[in-house]
Each structure stands twice: as C-alpha cells, then as structure tokens.
Amino acid sequence: MRIHDKTFVDRFLEPWNDHDVEGALALMTDDCVWEITRGSEPHGTRIEGAEAVRAAIAGAFRAMPDIHYEPVHSSFGQDLVVVELLVTGTLADGRPAKFQACDVMTVRDGKIAAKRSYRKLVDWSGP
Helix, strand or coil, X not given: CCECCHXXXXXXXXXXXXXXXXXXXXXXXXXXXXXXXXXXXXXXXXXXXXXXXXXXXXXXXXXXXCCEEEEEEEEEEECEEEEEEEEEEECCCCCEEEEEEEEEEEEECCEEEEEEEEECCCCCCCC
C-alpha cells in the first residue's frame, strides 16, 4: 500500500483540465469504475470498464466544453486520494457554471481503480 501526495493530484487533473480524454483514461486501470452524481441508484450512475469510462469522460467534456477543475483541498490515505474541487465552466447552452465537487479515488498500482464523484447541487434556473 502506498500513500500518494499533491503530485498525484496535479498529474491526475492535468488531462482533465486539458480536456484530454485519452490522457485522463491513461491514469485509470482497465477495469476502472466511475460513479457519477446523477442516476437512479443511491450511488448515482456506475460506469464500469475503460471503454464506458472513456465515453463518459468525453460526454462530460461535451456537456461543459471549457470545464476547469481547481483543487481546493486534498487528503491522502493508503491507496486512497480525496480531492475537493472548485469546478467552473460554461454549460453547453451558454450558461456559466460554478460548483464544488469531491472525488474519492481508490488507487491501485499507481492508477485510479475507482473514482466516486460527488458535487454540490446548484440551481441552474436562477438569474
């Protein structure tokens, strides 16, 4: 078991901020799991395997073409990384977006095996 540090977070966020689907996927295991906030299950939606995660990452970049992730705080444990983020960007319909999020990641052999994403709900209908 290994404890990671801020360097791991910076390396992880770089392809996400560059909107580099293949770069983001390269940091995940072939059997990776990504749980996203929205969905009909208590955990949201569970996306499993590299191909499905690739499609989901690409979809996230389409939904918010200029999305940017700014780390606010990180915590590290044995094979565990928790990153609190400020997410900003523009929704596909042109509205600005800004919300806090958190990724809880299980790391195996230096790659992300599971990424459980949470975010604050924002009322997009406001002015």
